[in-house]
Amino acid sequence: MTLLLNIALDGVAYGMVLFIIAVGMSVTLGLMRFVNLSHGAFAMCGGYAAALMVREAGFSFWLALPLAVLATGLAGAVIEALVLRHLYRRSELDQVLFTIGLSFVLIASANALAGPQVQLIALPPLLAQPVDLGWRTLPAQRLFVIAVGLAVAAAAAWTVAYTRFGVWLRAAVDHPDTAATLGIPIRLVQCASFAAGAALAGLGGVLGAELMPLEPYYALKYLVLVLVVVAVGGMGSISGSLLAALALGTVETASKYLLSGWGSLPFFLAMALLLAWRPQGLLRR
Amino acid sequence: MSTASTLTTPPAWRLPLLVLAAGAVSFFALPDQLGLVTRIAIMALLVLSLDLVVGIAGLATLGQAAMFGAGAYGAGLFALHLHGDPLLGLMVGCAAGALLAFLTGAFVLRYQGFTFLMLTVAVSQIAASLVQRGRDWTGGDDGLTGYTVAPLLGQFNFDLEGRTAAIYSVAVLAGACWLARRIVNSPFGLAVRGIHENRARMAALGTPVFLRLLGMYTLAGGLAGAAGALAAQTQGVVGLDSLSFGLSAELLVMLVLGGAGRLHGALIGALVFTLLHHTAASINPYHWLFVVGGVLMAVVLVPPEKAWSWLRARLGRPQAGRQVTGRPEAGPQDAERAAEVPR
Amino acid sequence: MNPLLELRALDKRFGGLHVTRAVSLTVEPGERLALIGPNGAGKTTLVNLVSGVLAATTGKVLLAGHDLTHRSQAQRVRAGLARTFQITTLAAHLPVQRQVELALFEREGLSGRFFRSVNAYPALAAEARALLAELGLQEQAELPTGQLAYGEQRLVELALALALKPRVLLLDEPMAGVPKGEGARLLAALAALPDTLAVLLIEHDMDLVFRFARRIVVLAEGAVLADGVPDAVRRDPAVRHAYLGH
Numbered sequence: 039m040t041l042l043l044n045i046a047l048d049g050v051a052y053g054m055v056l057f058i059i060a061v062g063m064s065v066t067l068g069l070m071r072f073v074n075l076s077h078g079a080f081a082m083c084g085g086y087a088a089a090l091m092v093r094e095a096g097f098s099f100w101l102a103l104p105l106a107v108l109a110t111g112l113a114g115a116v117i118e119a120l121v122l123r124h125l126y127r128r129s130e131l132d133q134v135l136f137t138i139g140l141s142f143v144l145i146a147s148a149n150a151l152a153g154p155q156v157q158l159i160a161l162p163p164l165l166a167q168p169v170d171l172g173w174r175t176l177p178a179q180r181l182f183v184i185a186v187g188l189a190v191a192a193a194a195a196w197t198v199a200y201t202r203f204g205v206w207l208r209a210a211v212d213h214p215d216t217a218a219t220l221g222i223p224i225r226l227v228q229c230a231s232f233a234a235g236a237a238l239a240g241l242g243g244v245l246g247a248e249l250m251p252l253e254p255y256y257a258l259k260y261l262v263l264v265l266v267v268v269a270v271g272g273m274g275s276i277s278g279s280l281l282a283a284l285a286l287g288t289v290e291t292a293s294k295y296l297l298s299g300w301g302s303l304p305f306f307l308a309m310a311l312l313l314a315w316r317p318q319g320l321l322r323r
Numbered sequence: 324m325s326t327a328s329t330l331t332t333p334p335a336w337r338l339p340l341l342v343l344a345a346g347a348v349s350f351f352a353l354p355d356q357l358g359l360v361t362r363i364a365i366m367a368l369l370v371l372s373l374d375l376v377v378g379i380a381g382l383a384t385l386g387q388a389a390m391f392g393a394g395a396y397g398a399g400l401f402a403l404h405l406h407g408d409p410l411l412g413l414m415v416g417c418a419a420g421a422l423l424a425f426l427t428g429a430f431v432l433r434y435q436g437f438t439f440l441m442l443t444v445a446v447s448q449i450a451a452s453l454v455q456r457g458r459d460w461t462g463g464d465d466g467l468t469g470y471t472v473a474p475l476l477g478q479f480n481f482d483l484e485g486r487t488a489a490i491y492s493v494a495v496l497a498g499a500c501w502l503a504r505r506i507v508n509s510p511f512g513l514a515v516r517g518i519h520e521n522r523a524r525m526a527a528l529g530t531p532v533f534l535r536l537l538g539m540y541t542l543a544g545g546l547a548g549a550a551g552a553l554a555a556q557t558q559g560v561v562g563l564d565s566l567s568f569g570l571s572a573e574l575l576v577m578l579v580l581g582g583a584g585r586l587h588g589a590l591i592g593a594l595v596f597t598l599l600h601h602t603a604a605s606i607n608p609y610h611w612l613f614v615v616g617g618v619l620m621a622v623v624l625v626p627p628e629k630a631w632s633w634l635r636a637r638l639g640r641p642q643a644g645r646q647v648t649g650r651p652e653a654g655p656q657d658a659e660r661a662a663e664v665p666r
Numbered sequence: 667m668n669p670l671l672e673l674r675a676l677d678k679r680f681g682g683l684h685v686t687r688a689v690s691l692t693v694e695p696g697e698r699l700a701l702i703g704p705n706g707a708g709k710t711t712l713v714n715l716v717s718g719v720l721a722a723t724t725g726k727v728l729l730a731g732h733d734l735t736h737r738s739q740a741q742r743v744r745a746g747l748a749r750t751f752q753i754t755t756l757a758a759h760l761p762v763q764r765q766v767e768l769a770l771f772e773r774e775g776l777s778g779r780f781f782r783s784v785n786a787y788p789a790l791a792a793e794a795r796a797l798l799a800e801l802g803l804q805e806q807a808e809l810p811t812g813q814l815a816y817g818e819q820r821l822v823e824l825a826l827a828l829a830l831k832p833r834v835l836l837l838d839e840p841m842a843g844v845p846k847g848e849g850a851r852l853l854a855a856l857a858a859l860p861d862t863l864a865v866l867l868i869e870h871d872m873d874l875v876f877r878f879a880r881r882i883v884v885l886a887e888g889a890v891l892a893d894g895v896p897d898a899v900r901r902d903p904a905v906r907h908a909y910l911g912h
Contacts, residue, residue: 073437125623130436131383132623135579138572139619146612154609254609262444262568269441303452310445314430317438330761330791330808332783510771510787511780513760517768520757527717527755528826529743529772538780 040173045292051180052249053287054187059242059260060267061194061279062235068274069211069231070126075137077239078261079144084110084240085252086148089157099162107241114236118229126228141257149254157252159244183245190238194276207231211274266305270312272319281320285312335504338587339497342367346493350486357485359601364492365553367593368499370577371586372546377575378583379507380539381519382432385571386443389427389450390420390544392566394551396454399467399561407473409481413495413552420548421541423450428540432533444568451566467561481557488557495553499546503586506542515539576615580622668731670695670864671747671834676715676725678888685711687889688725693834693864700879701868704908708888709868710752713836716866717749718742729834743772748832750823752839752868758812762803762822765811766794769829794829800858801825802851817848824855835859837867841874853877884908 063077087106091097097105117140125133165182168175198204206227209217218224243252250260263286271282286305293304312320349360373387397419398412406412431442454461461467474480479487506512514535517525526532555561564570573596581592596615603611669692678686685708693699701709714720716727718739726735727742734742757765770790771777785791798804801821806814811822820840827835840856841849856878859865869875875882875896882899884892886908892899899905 067437128623131377131575131579131583134383135576135619136623138576139616139623142612142616142619144616146609146616149609258569258572262448265441265444269437273437299456301452301455303449303456306445306448306452310442310449313434313438313442313445317434330763330785332785335783505783506780508783508785509780510768510776510782510784511778513764513768513784514771514777517757517760517765520759521755523751524755524757524826525768526719526739527743527749527751528769529740529830530777531740535777538778542780 041295043173045288045295047176047180049288049291050284051183051287052246052291053284054184055242055246055249056263056267056287057187057242057280057283058190058245059239060264060271060283061190061276062232062238063264064268064271064273064275064279065207065231066235067268068272069207070228072122072126073130073133073137074122075134075261075265076140076144076257077137077235078259078264079141079257080110080114080236080239081243081246081260081264082144082148082252082254082256083113083243084237085159085243085247085256086152086157087240088244089159089247089252090152092160093157099160099165103241103244106244107237110240110243111233111237114239115229115233118232122232123225123228138258141261145254145257148257154254157247159247159252179245179248186241186245190241191276191280198276203227203230266309270309270316270320272316272321275319275321278319278321282312285320332508333504335501335508338500338504338590341587342493342497342500342590346489346497350489350493354484357489359597360489361485361492361553361557363594363597364489364496365550365557366577366597367590368492368496368550368553369547370574370581370589370593371496371499371503372543372550373574373578374583374586374589375503375506375539375543375546377578378585378588379512379519380515380536382536382540383440383575384443385440385568385575386427386445386447387543387547387574388566388568388570389443389447390424390547391551391554391570392447392450392454392561393423393544394420394548395555395561395565396461396467396551397548398552399470399555400460402472402556403467403470407471409472409475409491409556412472412556413549416552416555417545417549420551421545423548424544425537425541428537428544432536432540444571447566447568447571451563454566455563462561464563466563467555468559470555470559472556472559485557492553492557495549499549500586500590503546506539507586511535511538576619580618668728669693670697670730671716671866672726672728673716674726674728676712676727677723678711678715678720679723685888686715686722687887689885689888689890691883691890691893693866695833695864696861697864698878698880699864699866700875700882701866701885702870702872702875702882703885703891706887707885709885710838711888712885713749713838713866713868717747717836743830743832746833747836748827748830748834749836750820750827750838750840752842754816754819754823754843756811756819756822756826759810761808762811762814763791763794763798763807765822766797766825766829767791769826770794773830797825797829801855815848817844817852820844820852821855824852828859832863834864834866837865837869839868839870841869841871 059081063074066072066074084106087109088102091102091105092099125136161179165177165179167178169178169181198207206222209222210224210227250256267279267283267286270286271278286308289308290305293300297304346360353360369391376382376384376387394416398416401412401415427446431439431446434442455463472481475487475491481487514525514530518530518532518535522532551565554565577592577596578589579592580595581590582588599614600611603614671693673689673691675688675690676686677688689712701712703709711720715722718737722735726733728734729745729747732745734745767784767790770793774790795804795807798807801824803818803821803825806818811819814822824840840852844852853874867878879896881894882896883890884899884905891908892902892905
């Protein structure tokens with residue numbers, strides 16, 4: 039029983055990190071039909087920014103976190119507005135290749151900037167302290183991650199359902215051509231969504247630094263996981279990404295506990311089966 | 324993509340002849356770089372197999388490395404447990420790649436676009452996990468070693484300078500180019516190109532779309548497996564990285580660099596990329612990423628075809644392949660082609 | 667004696683949407699049948715059901731007595747059913763003659779041959795050229811299909827369907843989008859279709875319909891409203907009501 043609870047808890051925490059990183063990519067894919075394989079690099083940027091701010095500039099974690107997220111969002115907005123928007127009409131393959139190239143350059147830059155070693159983010163005492171749950175203790179950081187994940191999911195759902203921006207977003211995803219003729223500022227929606235997605239990726243990079251160590255190859259190493267979540271959850275579906283991330287995070291954690299010799303096979307097997315069952319995504323028809 | 328506005332098809336012997344010529348030149352001009360020549364030939368074969376899937380059939384895949392790995396491990400295990408003859412091993416590797424492609428293709432080809440892409444990733448990751456798990460057979464993380472390859476054709480030892488390996492690899496590449504060109508020029512190749520351009524149209528003509536795609540995917544898997552066998556035999560070791568996602572991604576990069584859909588683009592891309600890697604990586608592995616990343620972005624923003632056209636226009640030469648009058652380009656090569664056609 | 671094409675209570679629902687309501691209809695060899703109806707009546711859906719692009723919810727499709735209801739699109743083509751598309755659906759980069767040869771290879775069961783060159787079939791090449799000449803497209807044989815004028819592309823659509831030597835031909839708005847000046851050749855081609863071929867034509871152009879069709883079926887809201895000779899249909903009050911509202 040304890041084992042199941044452990045798997046559930048760690049799985050949900052891992053899933054939440056995956057969700058926070060993946061949700062931006064899912065929206066970008068659904069909204070602009072843009073395959074952005076440099077999304078992992080944004081997560082890496084956020085993590086690196088926070089790590090460097092805490093270590094080199096001596097900032098407190100609670101200051102570095104929002105700053106890193108903001109900086110990543112800004113970087114995303116700039117890259118989108120200057121370069122990426124010109125690729126929306128290009129073929130999938132072109133988008134894949136360009137963004138892989140961008141990832142490569144960012145990986146090399148990370149190495150040039152901070153060297154090839156893993157960047158650790160020193161947690162503040164509040165998060166580092168152990169929390170006693172009765173059957174085990176775990177770092178408060180784990181619970182913090184779950185809480186943030188739920189907050190992000192709630193905020194995203196609220197934005198989509200109750201704000202003007204959310205209406206614009208849904209219209210642009212479902213009916214791109216009509217949306218433009220109705221006077222919806224498509225470029226603004228695209229840029230803002232991309233920036234938000236990048237910012238969230240950065241957030242996920244910081245929060246997940248313990249589970250997914252920050253080093254230059256981070257951008258590509260964990261990209262596959264994010265792609266899997268997006269594919270299984272369905273492009274453009276926020277709730278689908280959440281469900282997929284939690285399901286796959288739990289499968290991955292369970293396989294680490296129970297089938298440790300099999301590597302990531304259960305993860306990819308689960309992914310293949312889920313995709314075969316629902317090719318359009320978990321929550322789509 | 325093929326934009327032939329005349330009805331002649333490139334003769335099948337042309338590309339293999341070029342390959343053999345290039346191989347001969349490098350054999351005599353660079354006698355101490357034969358290891359590199361072998362590597363380039365193997366990569367070229369692998370990217371050629373990818374071109375059949377991506378360029379001809381239009382299926383963007385990130386899982387071609389799985390077939391390469393299947394061929395490599397197949398040939399390695401064959402040499403280790405059964406028989407050291409390299410040509411038999413080559414056939415085993417080819418069969419292994421084709422079989423994996425056939426079995427997985429029967430599943431993944433039922434899907435399209437992004438879903439298909441992700442499923443190919445899943446297949447290669449699952450294959451890699453299985454190889455890692457089966458370390459008693461495959462050597463796991465340490466790789467498969469300890470097999471010896473018998474002399475080629477019973478006579479030519481795989482020498483330390485790599486002479487036999489280079490000739491062997493280049494010859495196999497030339498043969499594969501010939502086969503690939505025959506396939507693309509055939510009614511089957513035409514049907515697959517049709518499916519690439521317009522699936523609905525092909526279905527309306529009565530084409531069994533799924534079967535044709537599976538056929539091409541399997542043939543490509545066979546060529547990839549052959550490349551894997553060559554790698555296993557010329558390097559003496561098979562590593563887990565032969566199945567990696569990273570390799571599949573690099574293959575795609577090589578294909579795009581040279582231009583997809585024309586077969587010779589695959590060879591050019593493999594050549595350029597491997598040479599770049601060879602020079603840049605020895606300086607600093609991370610700086611290599613700057614180079615290839617920059618080149619990738621540049622190639623997408625300014626596609627090579629456009630660059631060549633622009634260059635040709637500047638030099639005042641007419642643009643190749645752009646026929647508006649519909650009359651075939653008359654010239655000495657057509658007499659050659661006319662002589663080639665009847666069989 | 668079986669009719670050539672028979673639809674028995676063909677029905678299609680998309681969830682709650684009932685798009686085709688128990689359509690029954692027979693077509694004899696050599697018939698020239700026009701399928702007309704207001705927009706949204708479900709004409710293209712019906713063609714999609716017959717050609718196999720869509721699977722019917724219930725009902726049957728029979729060709730010369732053979733039940734094709736559960737057969738794939740490709741199987742129906744091989745049984746003798748060919749169609750054209752309302753929106754031109756062609757492989758834009760292939761030369762025109764090549765595309766016709768594709769159809770011929772399929773018809774002859776040769777599209778699985780992966781070793782002989784496409785140029786090694788002179789009889790099929792000649793047949794392709796002859797077919798293009800019949801439709802006045804011989805000048806364009808070597809051009810990429812996408813470079814042809816729209817009206818000519820519609821002719822290529824027809825050429826591909828005819829290349830399959832079908833027994834039943836389904837034409838989905840062949841004149842759709844064709845500029846005024848380019849329609850004559852298409853009309854001539856339709857008039858010259860073989861006598862043994864049964865043709866079912868969807869059209870909005872009433873001129874063409876009354877010139878071409880010996881029989882008219884009117885579809886409204888997914889169901890057959892009228893089925894008979896042009897004059898009778900013209901006078902049918904239910905048809906007038908569906909079209910004109912009174």
